[in-house]
Amino acid sequence: MSFDTELAEAQSAIGDGFDRLFAATPDLPLHRAMRHAVSGGKRLRGFLVVAGARLHGAEDALNPALAIEAIHAYSLVHDDLPAMDDDDVRRGQPTLHRAFDEATAILAGDALQTLGFELCLAPGCHPDAAVRADLAFSLARASGADGMVLGQALDIAAESAADPLDLDGITRLQAGKTGALIGWAAEAGPRLAGADIAPMRAYAQALGLAFQITDDLLDHEGDAGEMGKAVGKDAGAGKATFVSLLGADGARARASQLVDEACDALAPYGKEAASLIAAARFAISRRS
């Protein structure tokens, strides 16, 4: 099966999963807002869960795939708020506080975070409670004050710092802000199967960094229409990015090198890892 087919399959399974989930909720702005927030997007994190699970012989990975997409969506909703990045457009649609209101966006983000944990811990996620606890505990470590939220806090701290971040600083920021959830997504498969997470962890560390460098390149060069969100904001705000520190060519070369590292980490799996290797190539060749 090609990467495109596998990605489309994962996108469709995730979309259907959210449809079933929200079909059973009350018709309140809160629930409509949550549904809006998990619509669209590339589903790259959910795909990593599904593909990583298949690679390790775990066929049912829908709950963790929905979980990581719910956590990712919560982070975008709160990141877009007026007090944070104050963005109006996301995935080509009005951001949640624009489509609804700020209070609903705050609450919907909160409830999406909770939903991420609930999905990992629901008995239907995996028959072994120890696996469910391991998935949810690692998700908490990846998304909280030592993981994703730490990255966002470092980002805010950098805005008021006297000097822009250097390469080490921005790499640490990225490891939290983007890397931690990508890492969890890649590791979820071996966790579901009780297998060694080390190769997928190495793959995800390189992939996460390449992904963020590409985000910076797209923000630098990109087209707001194609991206479905505002571009050029970081450079406009005088923020350090991989592009400002390495130059566009240097950033592209570094991303390409990281993708090679990510693919090397999957060598133990041989041809079975073809779709994850294609996903890494996609992460740096995408246009949005």
Next chain:
Amino acid sequence: MSFDTELAEAQSAIGDGFDRLFAATPDLPLHRAMRHAVSGGKRLRGFLVVAGARLHGAEDALNPALAIEAIHAYSLVHDDLPAMDDDDVRRGQPTLHRAFDEATAILAGDALQTLGFELCLAPGCHPDAAVRADLAFSLARASGADGMVLGQALDIAAESAADPLDLDGITRLQAGKTGALIGWAAEAGPRLAGADIAPMRAYAQALGLAFQITDDLLDHEGDAGEMGKAVGKDAGAGKATFVSLLGADGARARASQLVDEACDALAPYGKEAASLIAAARFAISRRS
């Protein structure tokens, strides 16, 4: 041991627990804000965890006690935000977005929610992963879009509704907004011990409602200095409360009747439940 002594012991253990937790974090505004948010408060929910655990022979309940206080603190931080209740004072201190800024308050609330799940799922919480998964899953059900956040969404929806809520509506709102976390706190003890949760659930349902009726009475009669937060806001906003629906005397009588029901639910435990019975009496006699 008297209720006062047990409450003071639980408060002290919870305060020390948070001190140890935050001693190991970086010195960023995010972590200082999280610490600020979990300072002070009555720790009633944490006490319910500790007392409920002791009643069932489970001595170590610190992690779930910290967890419910972290989740409760996150809910207060987000509830106080300008887009929500826009409050300036909480527990006699500036609210988090006043002491820091809005972005930090949003992120600190987010990370406190994550911390609640992390604390339940950490191996040190309980040796059996199935118990940890059960604690965290029930916490997710209690705090998300079917629990506490649902209550907050119903509260917001009521503000723009043509008619104020009736008694059924406000009871349903309260069951989410205040009742769900109090319920989880009371049930955590039997969950830790693998015991029947039914008596503690019945106790908490009556206690939670009595607690909210008392909150409405304090908001109606209270003194902002004693309360450590703004009072009279609900009546001022024309919102239905238990006092507006039942009158102050009717609300007091209903709260007292509910506390009797809460105590009756603990009859199977006999004298061992004395401190939980005292906690229920405290919940309606408190001045803040």
